[in-house]
Ligand SMILES: [Zn+2]
């Protein structure tokens with residue numbers, strides 16, 4: 115019984131040692147040490163001397179020992195931070211790919227940064243019983259405002275989402291310039307409801 119306990123304790127500490135040196139814990143501890151060492155600039159701002167390497171080594175030992183003893187807690191925090199960071203990054207990359215009607219609000223002006231084309235558009239405005247949503251024809255690039263007033267109109271207008279040219283109207287695709295087809299556009303919000 116005691117042997118089993120000793121063995122699992124040993125396994126626990128060994129796993130902590132691995133995670134705290136070679137694993138993600140080790141990387142975080144190294145970052146912490148770099149931050150503690152500071153740069154000439156950050157040390158000047160904080161009006162302090164760079165801590166001695168002996169002090170930094172002591173700091174590293176304390177962090178590593180604390181990590182080895184309590185690694186499940188630290189690992190949980192590290193993993194949570196990483197997941198959050200990667201989710202944020204993905205979200206940002208998705209949104210920075212271009213302008214989309216579904217992320218724009220109200221009405222405003224779309225400006226093409228390549229050919230300087232400008233047009234006032236409505237992305238989404240609503241009253242009590244009506245709403246106007248913006249769409250773009252995927253063939254000719256023409257901007258459309260579609261009015262969906264009254265109950266039950268939503269279905270009806272979904273079917274009517276076709277441009278004069280026969281092209282499909284979309285609002286979740288990246289908006290492009292009707293003149294030069296560039297996706298390098300900006301949107302200046304004028305009003306939001
Ligand atoms: Zn069209």
Ligand SMILES: [Zn+2]
Nearest residue numbers: 226229291294
């Ligand atoms: Zn353009």
